[in-house]
Amino acid sequence: MVDEQQQSPFVRSMSTRAARRATAYAAEVDQFLAEPLALRRRAGEQELLDSLNRNVESLVVQYDPPSIRRNSDSLVFGRIYATIPRSAQRIAVSPELLAALLAAEVEYRGPLRLSRTQNRQLAEVYERLGTALSVLLPGHAALAFRRGGSLYRQDEDSDGEDRCSLNLARSRRRAQPVRFRRIGGYLPDLLCGYGYRPYRILIWVFVQVAACAAVVRALSDQPTLLIVYDCCINFLNPLGPGDTAGLEGAERFVFVVEAYAGTLTTSVFFALMVRRWFRT
Numbered sequence: 001m002v003d004e005q006q007q008s009p010f011v012r013s014m015s016t017r018a019a020r021r022a023t024a025y026a027a028e029v030d031q032f033l034a035e036p037l038a039l040r041r042r043a044g045e046q047e048l049l050d051s052l053n054r055n056v057e058s059l060v061v062q063y064d065p066p067s068i069r070r071n072s073d074s075l076v077f078g079r080i081y082a083t084i085p086r087s088a089q090r091i092a093v094s095p096e097l098l099a100a101l102l103a104a105e106v107e108y109r110g111p112l113r114l115s116r117t118q119n120r121q122l123a124e125v126y127e128r129l130g131t132a133l134s135v136l137l138p139g140h141a142a143l144a145f146r147r148g149g150s151l152y153r154q155d156e157d158s159d160g161e162d163r164c165s166l167n168l169a170r171s172r173r174r175a176q177p178v179r180f181r182r183i184g185g186y187l188p189d190l191l192c193g194y195g196y197r198p199y200r201i202l203i204w205v206f207v208q209v210a211a212c213a214a215v216v217r218a219l220s221d222q223p224t225l226l227i228v229y230d231c232c233i234n235f236l237n238p239l240g241p242g243d244t245a246g247l248e249g250a251e252r253f254v255f256v257v258e259a260y261a262g263t264l265t266t267s268v269f270f271a272l273m274v275r276r277w278f279r280t
Helices: 009-033 037-043 046-061 095-109 116-133 138-154 158-175 179-184 186-195 200-219 224-236 249-278
Strands: none
Touching (some): 009 037, 009 046, 046 138, 095 116, 138 158, 186 200, 186 249, 200 249
């Protein structure tokens, strides 16, 4: 059953205003997206975001609800949010999607105090918006994920906050105009998901030990099991002079490199895990 709040003249009026402004804003977005990708990346989305902010501020000024009390925990613009895809990324940026972003910003900044349930609902709306916008408008997606993360934090949902924070970092990387910085941003994502997926480091631990064992096996005549054992021990506890006395220069160098890599990798892993386990 449709909530009475969704039927009120105030909600219908504000929804119509948001749709009209979204239509005009969509024309600006379409003009921006018509430019070549390289030019869009150099220019960035800041001008569009400034225009979005002006539209939102204009709607917030007109956001004068008849009462500060709400009859339910549903969001004011629930019908507009229903147009947002729930899972798959959307390639086309439609006026309906931009209207949902405008409405969410108005509800986020508006005078009505959101309940805890409404905070969570709006966080989910922002997360869906960020996913839908991340392909063509990563700067807008970053705004949505930042809002969603702050709302999840208020709801004390650390998993939701981590998801939004991870996607925020990825959206900022996509929006980065400098190519080498954008490419360099893939490394921390692959290594540990910008710190929000620390268990990925265990995969790299296996890769490092396996690579060391393969190199040493190619250089040494020792039994394979002994080489694997030495590489596993050396990764966590560097071999001493007595353990490496029979090794040649190249083999010794490989073990030294593995020992430093192991110290760095395990330090990062435990630092991220401590943050995950004991954060407030």
